[in-house]
Amino acid sequence: xxxxxxxxxxxxxxxxxxxxxxxxxxxxxxxxxxxxxxxxxxxxxxxxxxxxxxxxxxxxxxxxxxxxxxxxxxxxxxxxxxxxxxxxxxxxxxxxxxxxxxxxxxxxxxxxxxxxxxxxxxxxxxxxxxxxxxxxxxxxxxxxxxxxxxxxxxxxxxxxxxxxxxxxxxxxxxxxxxxxxxxxxxxxxxxxxxxxxxxxxxxxxxxxxxxxxxxxxxxxxxxxxxxxxxxxxxxxxxxxxxxxxxxxxxxxxxxxxxxxxxxxxxxxxxxxxxxxxxxxxxxxxxxxxxxx
Numbered sequence: 001x002x003x004x005x006x007x008x009x010x011x012x013x014x015x016x017x018x019x020x021x022x023x024x025x026x027x028x029x030x031x032x033x034x035x036x037x038x039x040x041x042x043x044x045x046x047x048x049x050x051x052x053x054x055x056x057x058x059x060x061x062x063x064x065x066x067x068x069x070x071x072x073x074x075x076x077x078x079x080x081x082x083x084x085x086x087x088x089x090x091x092x093x094x095x096x097x098x099x100x101x102x103x104x105x106x107x108x109x110x111x112x113x114x115x116x117x118x119x120x121x122x123x124x125x126x127x128x129x130x131x132x133x134x135x136x137x138x139x140x141x142x143x144x145x146x147x148x149x150x151x152x153x154x155x156x157x158x159x160x161x162x163x164x165x166x167x168x169x170x171x172x173x174x175x176x177x178x179x180x181x182x183x184x185x186x187x188x189x190x191x192x193x194x195x196x197x198x199x200x201x202x203x204x205x206x207x208x209x210x211x212x213x214x215x216x217x218x219x220x221x222x223x224x225x226x227x228x229x230x231x232x233x234x235x236x237x238x239x240x241x242x243x244x245x246x247x248x249x250x251x252x253x254x255x256x257x258x259x260x261x262x263x264x265x266x267x268x269x270x271x272x273x274x275x276x277x278x279x280x281x282x283x284x285x286x287x288x289x290x291x292x
Contacts, residue, residue: 003052003053004050004051004052004053004079004080004081004082005050005051005053005056005076005077005078005079005080006036006048006049006050006076006077006078006079006080006083006234007047007048007049007050007056007059007060007074007075007076007077008047008048008074008075008077008186008187008214009045009046009047009048009060009072009073009074009075009187010044010045010046010047010072010095010187010188010189010192011044011045011068011069011071011072011073011110012043012044012106012110012111012192013043013044013067013068013069013106013107013108013110014042014043014044014068014106014107014108015040015041015042015043015044015045015068016042018040018041018042018091018092019091021040021045021066021091022038022040022089022090022091024066025038025040025045025047025063025089026038026087026089028059028062028063029049029059029087029089030087032051032052032055032056032058032059033051033052033055033081034049034050034051034055034056034059034081034087035049035050035051035081035084035085035086035087036048036049036050036051036081036084036087036088037049037084037087037088037089038088038089038090039090039091039092039095040089040090040091040092040095041091041092041093041094041095041101042093042101043094043095043101043104043106044068044069044095044106045063045069045072045095046095046096046189048084048233048234049084050079050080050081050082050083050084050234051080051081052081056074060072060074068108071110073211075187075211075214075215077214077232077239078239079234079236083234083235083236084234084235095189096161096189096190096193097160097161097162098161098162098164098165098193098194098197099161099162099165100165100193100197103196103197103200104193104196105196110192111192111193111195111196112196113196113199113200114192114193114195114196114199114206114208115183115191115195115196115198115199115206115207115208116206116207116208117207117208117209117210118182118207118208118209118210119210119215120209120210120211120215120216120219120220120224121219123182123207123209123216123225124220124224124225126180126182126207127225130180133179133180134179134180134181134182135154135176135179135180135181135182136149136150136151136152136153136154136181136182136184136225137153137154137156137173137176137181137182137183137184137198138150138153138154138155138156138184138185139164139183139184139185139190139191139194140185140186140190140231141158141159141160141161142155142156142157142158142159143159143231143261143272143274144186144231146249146250146274147228147229147230147231147238147247147248147249147258147259147274148213148226148227148228148229148230148231148238148248148249148259149226149227149228149248150182150184150225150226150227151225151226151227153184154173154176156168156172156173161190164194164197165197168197168198168201168203169201173203174202176203177202177203177204178204178205179205180205180207181198181203181205181206181207182207182208182209183195183198183206183207183208183209184208184209184212184213184216185212185213186212186213186214186230186231186232187211187212187213187214188208188209188210188211188212188214188215189212191208191209191212192208194208195207195208213226213230214230217230217241218241220241221241221242221244222240222241222242222244222245222246223242223244226241227246227248228245228246228247228248228249228259229245229247229248229249229259231261237260237261238259238260247259249274250274251274251275251276251279252273252274252275253273253275253276253279253283254276254278254279256276256278256279257276258274258275258276258277258279259274260274260275260277260280261273261274261275262275262280262283262284264283
């Protein structure tokens with residue numbers, strides 16, 4: 001009986017022919033029955049896949065044979081191929097869409113000029129040594145922080161990663177340029193880029209969490225500096241790091257504890273709305289009635 005899992009991974013390295021790598025990756029996934037999403041650009045590869053655990057191991061082993069991808073690390077998570085409706089493999093200008101494909105520079109060692117990588121225990125040590133001087137800076141879309149974030153973190157007003165350059169150039173965060181700033185995101189990839197963009201704009205002491213929130217949560221569960229649930233981009237929508245996870249999100253309709261978003265029509269626009277189970281059931285019932 002096969003056992004299924006989900007892997008998350010990325011690797012920054014020069015890719016001379018993203019289209020050729022895209023076709024190769026698509027063939028690998030189809031061969032082993034994997035579903036999920038992979039993006040390839042001249043800067044590297046970024047993917048989330050679900051499927052049989054042995055097939056995923058073989059996928060990782062084979063992908064590491066590409067020059068520059070030798071250091072690719074798989075982050076394992078609970079789930080299966082059923083969490084992804086299909087396979088999508090695409091070549092893009094960026095593997096994370098910050099809108100700065102020509103500003104980002106990579107070599108065989110990864111991103112050039114990014115923040116200092118900190119392991120989870122080094123994050124805690126930095127806070128122990130420098131206290132309130134340390135600033136946590138959320139590198140995700142703002143809505144993700146509604147259900148989980150680092151304690152006292154700054155959450156920039158961004159709907160997509162495309163908004164980050166405008167946000168950090170706005171002057172709102174100029175007082176942080178001389179402070180120790182720890183950027184964080186789900187698995188670390190967004191901060192690889194964000195930290196470099198921030199350093200290019202005068203932020204002097206920038207760090208990033210090695211492996212992102214996922215690695216930190218695996219290390220400390222809910223006994224560290226993280227609080228709440230982690231938003232994830234598949235049908236699970238969120239994950240908790242322990243049975244002790246506190247629900248910090250609030251239902252946007254009634255204010256009750258909530259950690260699940262529903263995709264609803266808001267003033268004629270599709271949007272993710274954070275709802276408690278009761279309000280979600282009511283909203284989805286009204287939605288079904290409207291389309292009946």
